[in-house]
Amino acid sequence: MNSLLHLTRSAGRHAILVLTSIFALLPFIWMISLSLKSPGEMFQSAFSLWPEHFTAVENYAQAFTSAPLLRFLLNGVFVCVAILVVQLAICAPCAYALAKLRFRGSEGFFALVLVALFIPHQVLALPLFILCYKLGILNSYAALVLPFIVSPFGIFLLRQFFKAIPDDIVHAARLDGVSEFGIVWRIMMPMSMPAVTAFAIFSAVSHWNDLFWPMIVITSERFMPPSQGIVAFHNGELGIQYGPLMAGAVMIVAPLLCAFLFAQRKFIAGLTLGGVK
Amino acid sequence: MVMIASANDAALCRRATRRNFAQLTAGHLLSLPAAVALLLLFVAPTIAIFGIALTDWQLGADDLSFIGLKNFRALLVDPDFYKSLRNSVVYTLLVLPATVCLGLAVALLIESGRSFRAFYRAAHFLPVMATMAAMAISWEALLHPTIGLLTQALASLGVPTTNWLKNQHTVLPALAAIGIWQNFGYAMVLFLAGLKVIPPDLYEAAAVDGADSAFDRLRTVTLPMLGPTTMFVTIIITLRSLEVFDTVSIITQGGPEKASEVLLYTLYTESFSYLRTGYGAAITVVFLLMVTSLMLLQTRIMDRRVHYA
Numbered sequence: 001m002n003s004l005l006h007l008t009r010s011a012g013r014h015a016i017l018v019l020t021s022i023f024a025l026l027p028f029i030w031m032i033s034l035s036l037k038s039p040g041e042m043f044q045s046a047f048s049l050w051p052e053h054f055t056a057v058e059n060y061a062q063a064f065t066s067a068p069l070l071r072f073l074l075n076g077v078f079v080c081v082a083i084l085v086v087q088l089a090i091c092a093p094c095a096y097a098l099a100k101l102r103f104r105g106s107e108g109f110f111a112l113v114l115v116a117l118f119i120p121h122q123v124l125a126l127p128l129f130i131l132c133y134k135l136g137i138l139n140s141y142a143a144l145v146l147p148f149i150v151s152p153f154g155i156f157l158l159r160q161f162f163k164a165i166p167d168d169i170v171h172a173a174r175l176d177g178v179s180e181f182g183i184v185w186r187i188m189m190p191m192s193m194p195a196v197t198a199f200a201i202f203s204a205v206s207h208w209n210d211l212f213w214p215m216i217v218i219t220s221e222r223f224m225p226p227s228q229g230i231v232a233f234h235n236g237e238l239g240i241q242y243g244p245l246m247a248g249a250v251m252i253v254a255p256l257l258c259a260f261l262f263a264q265r266k267f268i269a270g271l272t273l274g275g276v277k
Numbered sequence: 278m279v280m281i282a283s284a285n286d287a288a289l290c291r292r293a294t295r296r297n298f299a300q301l302t303a304g305h306l307l308s309l310p311a312a313v314a315l316l317l318l319f320v321a322p323t324i325a326i327f328g329i330a331l332t333d334w335q336l337g338a339d340d341l342s343f344i345g346l347k348n349f350r351a352l353l354v355d356p357d358f359y360k361s362l363r364n365s366v367v368y369t370l371l372v373l374p375a376t377v378c379l380g381l382a383v384a385l386l387i388e389s390g391r392s393f394r395a396f397y398r399a400a401h402f403l404p405v406m407a408t409m410a411a412m413a414i415s416w417e418a419l420l421h422p423t424i425g426l427l428t429q430a431l432a433s434l435g436v437p438t439t440n441w442l443k444n445q446h447t448v449l450p451a452l453a454a455i456g457i458w459q460n461f462g463y464a465m466v467l468f469l470a471g472l473k474v475i476p477p478d479l480y481e482a483a484a485v486d487g488a489d490s491a492f493d494r495l496r497t498v499t500l501p502m503l504g505p506t507t508m509f510v511t512i513i514i515t516l517r518s519l520e521v522f523d524t525v526s527i528i529t530q531g532g533p534e535k536a537s538e539v540l541l542y543t544l545y546t547e548s549f550s551y552l553r554t555g556y557g558a559a560i561t562v563v564f565l566l567m568v569t570s571l572m573l574l575q576t577r578i579m580d581r582r583v584h585y586a
Contacts, residue, residue, distance in 0.1 A: 009389075010390055010392075013386050013389055013390050014390075014392075014393070016382075016386055017383065017386050017387065017393075017397050020379065020382075020383050020401065020461075021397060021400040021401065023458065024400055024401045024403060024404055024458065024461075024462060025400055025403065026419065026426075027404075027412050027415040027416055027419060027458070028403065028407070028412075028415070030415055030418060030419050030426055031411075031412075031414075031415040031418075034415075034418060042424050089310075090310045090311050090314060091311060093307035093308070093310070093311075094307060094308040094310070094311035094312070096307060097303070097304045097305075097307040097308040098308065101303055101304035101307070102304065103302075103303075103304025103305055103308075104305075105305075106304060106308075109308060109312060112312075112315060112316075112320070113315065115320075116315055116319040116320070118569050118572050118573070119319055119323055119565070119569075120520070120564075120565065120568045120569075122520065122522075122541055122544065122561075122564070123322075123323065123326060123561050123564065123565045123568075124318070124319065124322040124323065124326070125545075125548070125561075126322075126325075126326060126329065126548050126549075126554065126557060126558060126561060127321070127322035127323075127325040127326055127329070128318065128322055129548075129549070130325075130336075131317075131322070146318075147318055149314055149318070150310075150311050150314035150315055150318060150319075152315065152319065155311060180303040180307065181303075181307070184307070205406055208408065209406075209407075209408045209409060209410070211409070211410050211522070211523050211526070211527075212522055212523075212541070212545070215526070215545070215549075216545075216549055226408060226410075226411075227408050227409070227410035227411070227523075228410070230408075230410050230411050230414065231410050231526075231527055234414050234527065242418060242424075245414065246414070246415070246418070248411075249411035249412075249414050249415060250411075252408055252410070252411045253407050253408050253411045253412065256406055256407065256408065257403065257406075257407065260399075260402075260403070260406055261399070264395070264398070264399050264402075267402075267406065268398075268402060268466055271405060271406060271463075271466075272463075272466055272467060272470070
């Protein structure tokens, strides 16, 4: 009796979760399915997920040749890496100073970081657009990177972790003759790897996915990051060809999804940290 | 400590002072790049947006004049802005309850058993991190009037269908459905974290008090203990709903008949398409005040949660 109850409850759990999983996965499945089909098959009334005529090769080849898809992907990698490297280079020393050093104005400066945490980035778009215009960097990688070189969230997060590292370690390093700058990169950062990884994932995912800012400063396909690239493909004359379009969409979603499947826990940690922001 | 050392040993004292001085300058040197960047990229633009909102500036124009609160007064009587604000609120009210309930239900179901936990968690989390620009295109295909899988499925069930994204009565609910899809995995993850920190002895105490069934445990322990998490999730999902932009800009461009015009999209078009910069800045200020007050509320709740723990 008891085991029967247990069995029905377990079956009920799986039944509902499978249903919600299908809801969550449906757009991915549909996207992949369309990317494998020929136009004729898509418009057939009888439909199947798996294509009768496998046109994946044609669709993916066309996606890469008729739109600069590879370029979009490389732009994305370049911009995300550039942003992350500069962010860490600027935020880590500052976080260390706020966590471990006493200096005049540090409290006021930390208050400034906290205030900046409360400003949504879309609010800054207009003045930053004007800044980029004045600097003459509209339509360039610089415009994609510049607004994000400092992350108040990064400073805040790293400061929390650096504070938890015992002062004795810092003192010992100083006695060994390690410079303050060396302490940041050779002691603080390696000892805060979970925070650094979480922040790196948060930063890379946000900028790979960001559409708002690129739509403001980029008009040339040469510099478009993946999200804006697929939109240009969609709005262009080839946008009605669902096969290649979906193949392009799959290619743009795939890198993050693969990374996620390899490091699920780290991704969830990184992206929920972002929510606390 | 440095003081005592200096009293005893002059040499040590000198070294300590030098080190203190080094620390002082190091602090300034190490935080200088971040300070400059924060002032230039966060503080100055925020002040600028308030300033621009008080002018009649049009992007590209050489001259501008100070017009006080005229932009804000114009906003108050602008039917388009009102519609955009109203759409944002309706969108949020459609997304929020469904996302929170679905996220909570999925989290509770995942935790109620042992099998396939990691799989379910991953499957539900995929929409959160997938590039929305690409996923919006897939959603458009799912809801396509002729080849769309969802449209076909509903038609075969005898449900009357329409061109969901081109019909002004269905476009906002259709976008909200995409919003729910995108966010409920996020709510789930936050609820899973909330469930992890409920102390097991509370369930034992509840059992002693006669809470036998799973439903009793849910009602007397789980849900009350999830109170702060629920508040937190509510605010985060509200913020994410108010910031909806990608789906609108890709699929509907605010149409048809401005039926899917939302705050951030209006902000974007006024500032960067119509180049009515001063007016766009006024909308930005309204958006900033809404989002910031929600974030302040969120921090207060977080603080309280820390006190309880």
